[in-house]
Amino acid sequence: MTSPPTTGPLTFDELGLATRNRGMPLEALRYDRTPTGLHYLLIHFDIPELDPDAYRLEVGGNVERPLSLSLDDLLARPARTLPVTMECAGNGRALLSPRPVSQPWLTEAVGTAEWTGVPLAEVLSEAGPRPGTLEVVFTGADHGVQGGVEHDYARSLPVEEAMRPEVLLAHGMNGRPLEPQHGAPVRLVVPGWYGMASVKWLTRIEAVTAPFDGYQQVGTYRYRRDEEDPGEPVTRIRVRALMAPPGFPDFLTRRRIVDAGPVLLRGRAWGGEAEVVRVEVGVDGAWEEAELGPPLGPFAWRAWSYRWEAEPGEHVLACRAADAAGNAQPLEPPWNHGGFGNNAVQRVPVTVR
Ligand SMILES: Nc1nc2c(c(=O)[nH]1)N[C@H]1C(S)=C(S)[C@@H](COP(=O)(O)O)O[C@H]1N2
Ligand SMILES: [Mo]
Numbered sequence: 285m286t287s288p289p290t291t292g293p294l295t296f297d298e299l300g301l302a303t304r305n306r307g308m309p310l311e312a313l314r315y316d317r318t319p320t321g322l323h324y325l326l327i328h329f330d331i332p333e334l335d336p337d338a339y340r341l342e343v344g345g346n347v348e349r350p351l352s353l354s355l356d357d358l359l360a361r362p363a364r365t366l367p368v369t370m371e372c373a374g375n376g377r378a379l380l381s382p383r384p385v386s387q388p389w390l391t392e393a394v395g396t397a398e399w400t401g402v403p404l405a406e407v408l409s410e411a412g413p414r415p416g417t418l419e420v421v422f423t424g425a426d427h428g429v430q431g432g433v434e435h436d437y438a439r440s441l442p443v444e445e446a447m448r449p450e451v452l453l454a455h456g457m458n459g460r461p462l463e464p465q466h467g468a469p470v471r472l473v474v475p476g477w478y479g480m481a482s483v484k485w486l487t488r489i490e491a492v493t494a495p496f497d498g499y500q501q502v503g504t505y506r507y508r509r510d511e512e513d514p515g516e517p518v519t520r521i522r523v524r525a526l527m528a529p530p531g532f533p534d535f536l537t538r539r540r541i542v543d544a545g546p547v548l549l550r551g552r553a554w555g556g557e558a559e560v561v562r563v564e565v566g567v568d569g570a571w572e573e574a575e576l577g578p579p580l581g582p583f584a585w586r587a588w589s590y591r592w593e594a595e596p597g598e599h600v601l602a603c604r605a606a607d608a609a610g611n612a613q614p615l616e617p618p619w620n621h622g623g624f625g626n627n628a629v630q631r632v633p634v635t636v637r
Pocket of ligand 1: 467
Protein backbone atom coordinates (compact mmCIF):
# COMPACT_ATOMS: atom_id res chain seq x y z
CA MET A 285 0.00 0.00 0.00
CA THR A 286 2.08 2.93 1.18
CA SER A 287 5.82 2.67 1.77
CA PRO A 288 7.20 3.71 5.15
CA PRO A 289 9.36 6.85 5.34
CA THR A 290 12.90 6.24 4.11
CA THR A 291 16.36 7.74 4.22
CA GLY A 292 17.33 5.85 1.06
CA PRO A 293 17.85 7.26 -2.42
CA LEU A 294 14.89 8.58 -4.40
CA THR A 295 12.82 5.71 -5.78
CA PHE A 296 11.69 5.20 -9.37
CA ASP A 297 8.07 5.63 -8.19
CA GLU A 298 8.93 9.05 -6.76
CA LEU A 299 10.68 9.99 -10.01
CA GLY A 300 7.52 8.98 -11.91
CA LEU A 301 5.41 11.29 -9.73
CA ALA A 302 7.95 14.11 -9.97
CA THR A 303 7.97 14.07 -13.76
CA ARG A 304 4.15 14.19 -13.91
CA ASN A 305 3.78 16.88 -11.29
CA ARG A 306 5.98 19.84 -12.04
CA GLY A 307 6.97 22.57 -9.64
CA MET A 308 7.19 26.29 -10.30
CA PRO A 309 10.82 27.12 -11.17
CA LEU A 310 11.78 29.54 -8.38
CA GLU A 311 12.90 32.25 -10.81
CA ALA A 312 9.16 32.57 -11.54
CA LEU A 313 8.84 34.21 -8.10
CA ARG A 314 9.57 37.35 -10.14
CA TYR A 315 5.99 37.41 -11.48
CA ASP A 316 3.13 38.82 -9.40
CA ARG A 317 0.87 36.36 -11.19
CA THR A 318 2.41 33.03 -12.15
CA PRO A 319 2.02 32.35 -15.88
CA THR A 320 -0.23 29.28 -16.20
CA GLY A 321 2.51 27.19 -17.77
CA LEU A 322 4.79 27.87 -14.79
CA HIS A 323 2.21 27.20 -12.05
CA TYR A 324 2.89 23.99 -10.12
CA LEU A 325 0.77 20.89 -10.73
CA LEU A 326 -0.43 18.08 -8.50
CA ILE A 327 -2.51 15.35 -10.07
CA HIS A 328 -3.01 12.20 -7.97
CA PHE A 329 -4.39 9.94 -10.70
CA ASP A 330 -4.97 10.72 -14.42
CA ILE A 331 -6.29 13.95 -15.91
CA PRO A 332 -9.89 12.90 -16.62
CA GLU A 333 -11.55 13.40 -20.00
CA LEU A 334 -14.46 15.81 -19.49
CA ASP A 335 -16.48 17.13 -22.43
CA PRO A 336 -17.34 20.77 -21.61
CA ASP A 337 -20.54 20.54 -23.71
CA ALA A 338 -21.82 17.55 -21.75
CA TYR A 339 -20.49 18.80 -18.38
CA ARG A 340 -22.89 18.92 -15.42
CA LEU A 341 -22.23 20.01 -11.89
CA GLU A 342 -24.69 18.22 -9.59
CA VAL A 343 -25.52 19.93 -6.28
CA GLY A 344 -27.41 17.68 -3.90
CA GLY A 345 -27.46 15.80 -0.63
CA ASN A 346 -29.09 17.49 2.35
CA VAL A 347 -30.48 20.46 0.39
CA GLU A 348 -33.95 21.88 -0.32
CA ARG A 349 -33.46 22.21 -4.09
CA PRO A 350 -30.93 19.97 -5.85
CA LEU A 351 -29.36 21.66 -8.88
CA SER A 352 -27.80 20.39 -12.07
CA LEU A 353 -25.71 23.10 -13.73
CA SER A 354 -24.12 23.10 -17.18
CA LEU A 355 -20.94 25.01 -17.93
CA ASP A 356 -23.07 27.64 -19.72
CA ASP A 357 -25.25 27.98 -16.62
CA LEU A 358 -22.13 28.74 -14.59
CA LEU A 359 -20.63 31.06 -17.22
CA ALA A 360 -23.90 33.05 -17.30
CA ARG A 361 -23.64 33.91 -13.60
CA PRO A 362 -21.78 36.94 -12.22
CA ALA A 363 -18.15 35.98 -11.74
CA ARG A 364 -15.50 37.11 -9.29
CA THR A 365 -11.75 37.20 -10.02
CA LEU A 366 -9.21 36.84 -7.23
CA PRO A 367 -5.43 36.38 -7.08
CA VAL A 368 -4.84 33.30 -4.92
CA THR A 369 -1.56 31.77 -3.82
CA MET A 370 -1.92 28.00 -3.90
CA GLU A 371 0.61 25.68 -2.32
CA CYS A 372 0.70 21.91 -2.08
CA ALA A 373 0.59 20.62 1.49
CA GLY A 374 3.44 18.28 0.52
CA ASN A 375 5.75 21.14 -0.45
CA GLY A 376 9.13 20.50 1.22
CA ARG A 377 8.43 16.79 1.75
CA ALA A 378 11.66 15.57 0.10
CA LEU A 379 13.68 17.74 2.50
CA LEU A 380 12.46 15.69 5.48
CA SER A 381 14.47 12.91 7.03
CA PRO A 382 13.26 10.21 7.07
CA ARG A 383 11.45 11.06 3.84
CA PRO A 384 7.78 10.11 3.38
CA VAL A 385 7.57 8.33 0.00
CA SER A 386 5.14 10.34 -2.14
CA GLN A 387 5.43 13.27 -4.54
CA PRO A 388 9.00 14.38 -3.63
CA TRP A 389 8.64 18.15 -3.58
CA LEU A 390 11.59 20.36 -2.71
CA THR A 391 10.21 23.92 -2.39
CA GLU A 392 8.60 24.60 -5.78
CA ALA A 393 4.99 23.47 -5.18
CA VAL A 394 3.50 26.96 -5.19
CA GLY A 395 2.00 29.48 -7.59
CA THR A 396 -0.30 32.50 -7.69
CA ALA A 397 -2.98 32.64 -10.35
CA GLU A 398 -5.94 34.91 -10.94
CA TRP A 399 -8.90 32.61 -10.60
CA THR A 400 -12.29 33.53 -12.03
CA GLY A 401 -15.50 31.84 -11.04
CA VAL A 402 -18.87 31.84 -9.37
CA PRO A 403 -18.86 32.23 -5.59
CA LEU A 404 -19.73 28.80 -4.20
CA ALA A 405 -21.86 30.44 -1.48
CA GLU A 406 -24.33 31.70 -4.11
CA VAL A 407 -24.86 28.26 -5.62
CA LEU A 408 -25.07 26.64 -2.20
CA SER A 409 -27.56 29.20 -0.96
CA GLU A 410 -29.69 28.59 -4.03
CA ALA A 411 -29.71 24.85 -3.30
CA GLY A 412 -30.51 25.69 0.33
CA PRO A 413 -28.67 23.43 2.77
CA ARG A 414 -31.19 21.88 5.17
CA PRO A 415 -30.78 22.10 8.95
CA GLY A 416 -28.20 19.63 10.22
CA THR A 417 -25.77 20.22 7.35
CA LEU A 418 -22.27 19.86 8.79
CA GLU A 419 -19.98 19.68 5.77
CA VAL A 420 -20.02 20.02 2.02
CA VAL A 421 -18.33 17.28 -0.03
CA PHE A 422 -16.68 18.05 -3.38
CA THR A 423 -16.02 15.19 -5.80
CA GLY A 424 -13.80 15.24 -8.87
CA ALA A 425 -14.09 13.14 -12.04
CA ASP A 426 -10.68 11.54 -11.48
CA HIS A 427 -10.44 8.04 -10.09
CA GLY A 428 -7.68 5.81 -8.75
CA VAL A 429 -6.28 3.80 -5.87
CA GLN A 430 -4.29 5.30 -3.02
CA GLY A 431 -3.40 3.62 0.26
CA GLY A 432 -5.16 0.50 -1.06
CA VAL A 433 -8.47 2.35 -1.37
CA GLU A 434 -10.16 2.86 -4.76
CA HIS A 435 -12.01 6.17 -4.92
CA ASP A 436 -12.93 9.31 -6.83
CA TYR A 437 -10.83 12.23 -5.56
CA ALA A 438 -13.08 13.95 -3.01
CA ARG A 439 -12.65 16.38 -0.14
CA SER A 440 -15.02 18.14 2.25
CA LEU A 441 -15.15 21.55 3.87
CA PRO A 442 -16.99 22.52 7.07
CA VAL A 443 -20.12 24.38 5.97
CA GLU A 444 -18.83 27.73 7.40
CA GLU A 445 -15.68 27.44 5.26
CA ALA A 446 -17.71 26.50 2.18
CA MET A 447 -19.85 29.64 2.67
CA ARG A 448 -16.86 32.05 2.72
CA PRO A 449 -17.49 34.57 -0.07
CA GLU A 450 -14.04 34.02 -1.63
CA VAL A 451 -14.46 30.27 -2.24
CA LEU A 452 -14.95 29.93 -5.99
CA LEU A 453 -16.33 27.49 -8.52
CA ALA A 454 -13.56 28.52 -10.89
CA HIS A 455 -13.88 28.25 -14.65
CA GLY A 456 -11.04 30.63 -15.51
CA MET A 457 -7.36 30.93 -14.66
CA ASN A 458 -5.22 33.94 -15.59
CA GLY A 459 -7.93 35.30 -17.87
CA ARG A 460 -8.42 32.10 -19.92
CA PRO A 461 -10.63 29.04 -19.58
CA LEU A 462 -9.13 26.44 -17.22
CA GLU A 463 -6.61 24.11 -18.83
CA PRO A 464 -7.10 20.33 -18.48
CA GLN A 465 -4.30 19.87 -15.94
CA HIS A 466 -5.74 22.59 -13.68
CA GLY A 467 -9.23 21.09 -13.45
CA ALA A 468 -11.17 22.00 -16.63
CA PRO A 469 -13.93 22.82 -17.04
CA VAL A 470 -14.64 23.73 -13.38
CA ARG A 471 -12.71 23.39 -10.13
CA LEU A 472 -13.05 24.54 -6.58
CA VAL A 473 -10.63 27.21 -5.30
CA VAL A 474 -10.38 27.54 -1.52
CA PRO A 475 -8.19 30.59 -0.80
CA GLY A 476 -5.95 30.22 2.23
CA TRP A 477 -6.06 26.42 2.35
CA TYR A 478 -3.40 24.06 1.11
CA GLY A 479 -4.07 22.92 -2.45
CA MET A 480 -5.74 19.57 -1.70
CA ALA A 481 -8.96 21.40 -0.75
CA SER A 482 -9.28 22.96 -4.22
CA VAL A 483 -10.88 19.95 -5.93
CA LYS A 484 -10.31 19.89 -9.70
CA TRP A 485 -12.64 18.45 -12.38
CA LEU A 486 -15.51 19.09 -9.98
CA THR A 487 -18.66 17.14 -10.84
CA ARG A 488 -20.59 16.87 -7.57
CA ILE A 489 -21.27 18.99 -4.49
CA GLU A 490 -23.11 17.31 -1.65
CA ALA A 491 -24.33 18.70 1.66
CA VAL A 492 -23.85 16.07 4.38
CA THR A 493 -24.91 15.71 8.01
CA ALA A 494 -21.95 13.58 9.19
CA PRO A 495 -18.19 14.16 8.89
CA PHE A 496 -16.94 13.00 5.48
CA ASP A 497 -14.68 9.96 5.76
CA GLY A 498 -13.33 9.62 2.20
CA TYR A 499 -9.71 8.57 1.70
CA GLN A 500 -8.42 12.05 0.84
CA GLN A 501 -10.07 13.38 4.02
CA VAL A 502 -9.14 10.80 6.66
CA GLY A 503 -6.57 8.49 5.01
CA THR A 504 -4.17 11.32 4.18
CA TYR A 505 -3.77 15.09 4.66
CA ARG A 506 -3.43 14.66 8.42
CA TYR A 507 -0.56 15.75 10.63
CA ARG A 508 0.27 12.32 12.12
CA ARG A 509 3.17 11.16 14.29
CA ASP A 510 2.99 7.66 12.80
CA GLU A 511 0.69 5.36 10.83
CA GLU A 512 -1.55 4.63 13.87
CA ASP A 513 -2.07 8.27 14.89
CA PRO A 514 -5.40 9.69 13.58
CA GLY A 515 -3.65 13.09 13.63
CA GLU A 516 -5.05 16.55 12.97
CA PRO A 517 -6.45 17.58 9.60
CA VAL A 518 -4.25 19.64 7.26
CA THR A 519 -6.13 22.87 6.52
CA ARG A 520 -4.65 26.35 6.07
CA ILE A 521 -1.30 27.21 4.50
CA ARG A 522 1.49 27.75 7.01
CA VAL A 523 3.41 31.02 6.66
CA ARG A 524 6.40 30.85 4.32
CA ALA A 525 8.86 32.95 2.33
CA LEU A 526 10.89 31.85 -0.66
CA MET A 527 13.74 33.57 -2.46
CA ALA A 528 14.29 33.69 -6.21
CA PRO A 529 17.77 32.17 -6.34
CA PRO A 530 20.28 34.99 -7.08
CA GLY A 531 22.98 35.01 -9.76
CA PHE A 532 23.22 32.01 -12.04
CA PRO A 533 23.20 28.26 -11.35
CA ASP A 534 25.54 25.38 -11.81
CA PHE A 535 23.60 23.01 -14.10
CA LEU A 536 23.67 19.84 -12.03
CA THR A 537 23.85 20.99 -8.41
CA ARG A 538 21.90 24.25 -8.94
CA ARG A 539 24.46 25.94 -6.67
CA ARG A 540 24.34 29.71 -7.23
CA ILE A 541 27.21 31.85 -8.45
CA VAL A 542 27.07 35.61 -7.83
CA ASP A 543 29.46 38.50 -8.51
CA ALA A 544 30.73 40.44 -5.49
CA GLY A 545 29.01 43.77 -4.79
CA PRO A 546 25.41 44.82 -4.21
CA VAL A 547 22.85 42.08 -5.01
CA LEU A 548 19.11 42.69 -4.80
CA LEU A 549 17.61 39.56 -3.24
CA ARG A 550 13.94 39.16 -4.08
CA GLY A 551 11.19 36.74 -3.21
CA ARG A 552 7.58 36.28 -2.09
CA ALA A 553 5.92 35.47 1.21
CA TRP A 554 2.45 34.12 1.95
CA GLY A 555 0.35 32.23 4.46
CA GLY A 556 -3.26 31.17 4.91
CA GLU A 557 -3.63 31.82 8.63
CA ALA A 558 -3.04 35.59 8.80
CA GLU A 559 -1.42 38.40 6.84
CA VAL A 560 2.35 38.25 6.35
CA VAL A 561 3.82 41.13 8.37
CA ARG A 562 7.56 40.45 8.35
CA VAL A 563 10.25 38.84 6.22
CA GLU A 564 13.86 38.52 7.33
CA VAL A 565 16.88 37.57 5.27
CA GLY A 566 19.66 35.52 6.82
CA VAL A 567 23.24 35.79 5.61
CA ASP A 568 25.40 33.10 7.19
CA GLY A 569 23.01 33.00 10.16
CA ALA A 570 22.71 36.78 10.79
CA TRP A 571 19.13 37.98 10.25
CA GLU A 572 18.11 41.38 8.85
CA GLU A 573 14.72 42.84 8.01
CA ALA A 574 13.65 42.69 4.34
CA GLU A 575 11.46 45.33 2.70
CA LEU A 576 7.89 44.22 2.07
CA GLY A 577 5.86 45.05 -1.02
CA PRO A 578 2.06 45.45 -0.89
CA PRO A 579 -0.03 42.26 -0.71
CA LEU A 580 -1.57 41.46 -4.11
CA GLY A 581 -4.78 40.62 -2.33
CA PRO A 582 -5.95 39.05 0.94
CA PHE A 583 -5.16 35.52 -0.30
CA ALA A 584 -2.05 36.14 -2.38
CA TRP A 585 1.66 36.44 -1.72
CA ARG A 586 3.53 39.70 -1.22
CA ALA A 587 6.89 40.58 -2.68
CA TRP A 588 9.93 41.25 -0.50
CA SER A 589 13.44 42.47 -1.27
CA TYR A 590 16.76 42.92 0.48
CA ARG A 591 19.99 44.59 -0.66
CA TRP A 592 22.90 42.29 0.06
CA GLU A 593 26.55 43.41 -0.13
CA ALA A 594 28.01 40.17 -1.43
CA GLU A 595 31.60 39.53 -0.34
CA PRO A 596 33.77 36.94 -2.07
CA GLY A 597 33.59 33.47 -0.57
CA GLU A 598 31.04 30.79 0.28
CA HIS A 599 27.77 31.91 1.88
CA VAL A 600 24.39 30.51 2.90
CA LEU A 601 21.39 32.77 2.34
CA ALA A 602 18.03 32.17 3.99
CA CYS A 603 14.66 33.89 4.35
CA ARG A 604 11.84 33.58 6.84
CA ALA A 605 8.38 35.09 7.20
CA ALA A 606 6.08 35.77 10.12
CA ASP A 607 2.36 36.58 10.13
CA ALA A 608 0.06 38.88 12.09
CA ALA A 609 -1.09 35.99 14.28
CA GLY A 610 2.46 35.46 15.53
CA ASN A 611 3.21 32.38 13.41
CA ALA A 612 6.81 32.21 12.19
CA GLN A 613 8.77 29.74 10.12
CA PRO A 614 10.81 27.14 11.98
CA LEU A 615 14.55 26.79 11.30
CA GLU A 616 14.25 23.00 11.23
CA PRO A 617 11.54 21.04 9.35
CA PRO A 618 8.46 20.07 11.37
CA TRP A 619 8.32 16.30 10.76
CA ASN A 620 5.13 14.28 10.36
CA HIS A 621 4.33 10.90 8.82
CA GLY A 622 2.86 12.21 5.55
CA GLY A 623 5.39 15.01 5.12
CA PHE A 624 2.83 17.85 5.20
CA GLY A 625 3.22 21.53 6.00
CA ASN A 626 7.03 21.66 5.95
CA ASN A 627 7.50 25.43 6.09
CA ALA A 628 11.09 25.33 7.39
CA VAL A 629 13.24 28.23 6.19
CA GLN A 630 14.75 27.93 2.72
CA ARG A 631 18.56 27.89 2.58
CA VAL A 632 20.40 28.87 -0.58
CA PRO A 633 24.17 28.17 -0.77
CA VAL A 634 25.93 30.81 -2.85
CA THR A 635 29.48 31.20 -4.18
CA VAL A 636 30.47 34.87 -4.52
CA ARG A 637 33.35 35.47 -6.97
N1 LIG B 1 -9.84 16.15 -8.49
C1 LIG B 1 -8.62 16.45 -8.00
N2 LIG B 1 -8.45 17.65 -7.41
C2 LIG B 1 -7.25 17.99 -6.91
C3 LIG B 1 -6.15 17.10 -6.95
C4 LIG B 1 -6.35 15.86 -7.59
O1 LIG B 1 -5.44 15.03 -7.72
N3 LIG B 1 -7.60 15.56 -8.10
N4 LIG B 1 -4.96 17.47 -6.36
C5 LIG B 1 -5.08 18.46 -5.29
C6 LIG B 1 -3.80 18.92 -4.79
S1 LIG B 1 -3.02 17.91 -3.68
C7 LIG B 1 -3.29 20.15 -5.09
S2 LIG B 1 -1.89 20.70 -4.36
C8 LIG B 1 -3.98 21.02 -6.07
C9 LIG B 1 -3.05 21.41 -7.20
O2 LIG B 1 -3.68 22.26 -8.10
P1 LIG B 1 -2.93 22.66 -9.46
O3 LIG B 1 -2.45 21.38 -10.09
O4 LIG B 1 -3.90 23.41 -10.27
O5 LIG B 1 -1.75 23.52 -9.04
O6 LIG B 1 -5.12 20.41 -6.64
C10 LIG B 1 -5.90 19.65 -5.74
N5 LIG B 1 -7.12 19.23 -6.36
MO1 LIG C 1 -1.18 18.97 -2.92
